[in-house]
Amino acid sequence: MQTLKLLFVLLLISFEARAKDVQECEEIAAGSHICREIESFQQLNGYVQEDWRSVKVINEHTGIESGGTKALPALSRLLHLDLSESGGLTLGDRGLRDFTQLEGLNLTHCQLEELQEEHFPRNSSLRSLDVSYNDIQLITGKVMDRMPRLVYANFSNNLVAEVEINAFKGLRKLEFLDLTTNEQENVTLGENANLRYLSISNNNVRDFRWCRLRGVPNLEELHLHSNWLENLDMGLFFATPRLRVLNVSNNNLYEIKANLFAAANERAVPLQLLDYSSNNVKVLEDLVFVKLTNLRTLNLWLNQINRIHPRAFQGLSALESLQLQGNKISALPDEVFSMLTSLERLDLSRNKIKQLGASIFGGTLLRQLTHLNLSHNNMMELHPLAFSGVPHLRELRLRGNKLTVLDLRMFAPLRRLQLLTIGENRLEEIEGDILETFGNLSHLEINNNRLSYLSSLQTSEYLLQLRHIRIEGNPWQCLCLDEITAWLDKRQVGYARPSSAYYSGRKPLCVVTPMEQCLRDLEAVRAHGLVESYEQI
Numbered sequence: 359m360q361t362l363k364l365l366f367v368l369l370l371i372s373f374e375a376r377a378k379d380v381q382e383c384e385e386i387a388a389g390s391h392i393c394r395e396i397e398s399f400q401q402l403n404g405y406v407q408e409d410w411r412s413v414k415v416i417n418e419h420t421g422i423e424s425g426g427t428k429a430l431p432a433l434s435r436l437l438h439l440d441l442s443e444s445g446g447l448t449l450g451d452r453g454l455r456d457f458t459q460l461e462g463l464n465l466t467h468c469q470l471e472e473l474q475e476e477h478f479p480r481n482s483s484l485r486s487l488d489v490s491y492n493d494i495q496l497i498t499g500k501v502m503d504r505m506p507r508l509v510y511a512n513f514s515n516n517l518v519a520e521v522e523i524n525a526f527k528g529l530r531k532l533e534f535l536d537l538t539t540n541e542q543e544n545v546t547l548g549e550n551a552n553l554r555y556l557s558i559s560n561n562n563v564r565d566f567r568w569c570r571l572r573g574v575p576n577l578e579e580l581h582l583h584s585n586w587l588e589n590l591d592m593g594l595f596f597a598t599p600r601l602r603v604l605n606v607s608n609n610n611l612y613e614i615k616a617n618l619f620a621a622a623n624e625r626a627v628p629l630q631l632l633d634y635s636s637n638n639v640k641v642l643e644d645l646v647f648v649k650l651t652n653l654r655t656l657n658l659w660l661n662q663i664n665r666i667h668p669r670a671f672q673g674l675s676a677l678e679s680l681q682l683q684g685n686k687i688s689a690l691p692d693e694v695f696s697m698l699t700s701l702e703r704l705d706l707s708r709n710k711i712k713q714l715g716a717s718i719f720g721g722t723l724l725r726q727l728t729h730l731n732l733s734h735n736n737m738m739e740l741h742p743l744a745f746s747g748v749p750h751l752r753e754l755r756l757r758g759n760k761l762t763v764l765d766l767r768m769f770a771p772l773r774r775l776q777l778l779t780i781g782e783n784r785l786e787e788i789e790g791d792i793l794e795t796f797g798n799l800s801h802l803e804i805n806n807n808r809l810s811y812l813s814s815l816q817t818s819e820y821l822l823q824l825r826h827i828r829i830e831g832n833p834w835q836c837l838c839l840d841e842i843t844a845w846l847d848k849r850q851v852g853y854a855r856p857s858s859a860y861y862s863g864r865k866p867l868c869v870v871t872p873m874e875q876c877l878r879d880l881e882a883v884r885a886h887g888l889v890e891s892y893e894q895i
């Protein structure tokens with residue numbers, strides 16, 4: 359009996375194994391198939407049925423080769439071929455010529471060193487070609503001319519050092535050309551009437567002249583980040599009058615010149631996004647962006663900016679996001695942001711700003727500004743009226759400064775504030791009437807200051823919306839801290855973070871005092887030397 363059973367099981371297993379061998383292809387959607395362990399186009403040709411439209415080859419143990427000289431007619435049924443997981447493609451005499459109807463071809467990770475014209479059918483129907491992650495060095499016009507209907511070409515992550523001039527000229531439908539992560543030194547694209555998206559990011563381009571883009575008058579996005587550019591010549595919009603996105607981040611650009619944005623007929627230019635981050639710009643001159651009336655996003659983070667002229671941002675009336683973090687700004691001229699009437703987000707964190715004057719936002723109200731980040735600066739003072747022009751702030755970050763006092767007048771206008779971080783400052787006291795203005799606050803950070811008490815919370819209607827608070831790292835009197843945490847617990851406000859050193863017992867949360875109750879008097883607290891004794895623990 360036992361032996362019989364075993365035999366039966368063995369039989370079953372061998373039957374299943376054989377079934378799997380035969381079923382190398384499975385249908386994953388109507389007309390769409392995945393085929394495994396396919397060694398050649400000839401083998402694939404044997405599987406492709408009348409109604410097949412799309413095949414992805416997945417090989418774990420082998421690559422795939424085109425081989426043979428015999429025509430493989432079934433392959434002409436396919437509209438999409440994905441060999442990105444085929445383990446490498448070896449193109450023999452016929453190359454991909456049997457795929458006469460192909461519209462989408464994915465050859466990423468195929469270990470290709472070159473593309474030859476005889477590998478592609480004449481007048482192919484290809485619209486999308488992805489050959490990223492290969493070792494291609496050269497792009498020639500002869501190969502590209504075989505694909506007159508191409509819309510999308512992705513050559514990223516190859517070794518392309520040379521693109522034949524006008525290689526893409528005949529491709530009248532081409533809109534996207536990605537040459538990111540290659541070896542190009544010069545841009546030799548030549549003409550292409552309809553190109554809209556071009557990336558030559560992460561190449562070795564040192565010297566770029568916009569006139570080289572004269573052949574691509576419809577370009578809308580240009581990505582040149584991570585090259586070796588040191589300066590940009592004038593007149594970008596003469597060559598590409600429709601440019602909306604320019605990314606020159608992570609180069610060695612040491613200035614921004616107004617004449618870069620010069621355009622024919624003094625027209626307004628359409629640029630919406632300018633990413634100039636991670637360069638070496640030191641100064642922002644007056645009127646440098648004045649032409650950019652459609653700009654929405656300006657990224658200037660991680661430069662060396664130490665001077666901003668008062669009218670540097672003039673003209674940017676559509677700007678929504680201004681990123682200046684990680685520069686060397688120590689002072690902001692009066693009115694510098696006052697013309698940015700559409701501004702929603704301003705990031706000035708990680709600079710060296712010493713103080714915030716009364717009128718950096720000028721007399722105008724910046725009604726759209728909801729996010730302001732001033733964390734990690736050197737601010738010892740905020741002018742009491744510094745935020746009077748930005749009453750709609752929802753998030754204000756002041757963490758990591760040197761503030762010693764807060765003034766009621768700073769926060770009184772900020773009725774909509776939902777998030778406030780003032781952790782890592784030097785506050786000794788937050789007055790009760792300031793807490794009272796925080797009616798909409800749901801997230802508050804006052805950790806790592808010199809606070810030893812908060813004003814009496816018992817009866818107050820403070821902080822009704824509060825959900826999260828950070829309080830650790832202050833020399834709280836233990837009695838005061840007990841009151842605070844009892845109050846927070848009652849309100850179901852989250853404050854403890856078990857992973858932090860303070861809540862796991864590695865750092866002290868409060869100071870035991872001889873007093874019988876929480877002492878709410880700054881002078882008396884100072885006389886007891888509470889801050890000093892906490893810092894010594």
Ligand SMILES: *[C@@H]1O[C@H](CO)[C@@H](O)[C@H](O)[C@H]1NC(C)=O
Pocket residue numbers: 442443464465466486487488
């Ligand atoms: C090609 O295949 C790769 C890997 O499967 C995938 O990441 C990529 O998006 C595909 N390309 C196109 C154009 O679909």
Ligand SMILES: *[C@@H]1O[C@H](CO)[C@@H](O)[C@H](O)[C@H]1NC(C)=O
Pocket residue numbers: 481
């Ligand atoms: C290419 O194919 C299209 C559509 O099938 C056809 O109209 C055109 O004449 C062909 N061009 C050449 C050069 O064969």
Ligand SMILES: *[C@@H]1O[C@H](CO)[C@@H](O)[C@H](O)[C@H]1NC(C)=O
Pocket residue numbers: 490512513514534535536
């Ligand atoms: C080109 O391919 C790379 C690598 O897969 C991908 O990250 C990139 O987004 C693609 N480019 C475009 C324009 O789709």
Ligand SMILES: *[C@@H]1O[C@H](CO)[C@@H](O)[C@H](O)[C@H]1NC(C)=O
Pocket residue numbers: 543544565
């Ligand atoms: C790139 O252009 C510069 C001058 O425009 C030239 O000196 C250099 O040889 C060119 N490099 C290549 C690889 O063609």
Ligand SMILES: *[C@@H]1O[C@H](CO)[C@@H](O)[C@H](O)[C@H]1NC(C)=O
Pocket residue numbers: 583584605606607608631633636
């Ligand atoms: C610009 O390029 C940088 C790489 O240096 C990249 O991180 C950033 O996302 C790009 N910006 C846009 C808007 O695409």
Ligand SMILES: *[C@@H]1O[C@H](CO)[C@@H](O)[C@H](O)[C@H]1NC(C)=O
Pocket residue numbers: 683705707729730731753754755
């Ligand atoms: C500054 O704050 C904003 C939100 O107000 C946030 O999105 C941004 O990431 C912060 N900047 C840095 C450098 O952390």
Ligand SMILES: *[C@@H]1O[C@H](CO)[C@@H](O)[C@H](O)[C@H]1NC(C)=O
Pocket residue numbers: 773774795796797798
């Ligand atoms: C909370 O914000 C709303 C507008 O978002 C405002 O009308 C209201 O007065 C604020 N509440 C308090 C208590 O400040």
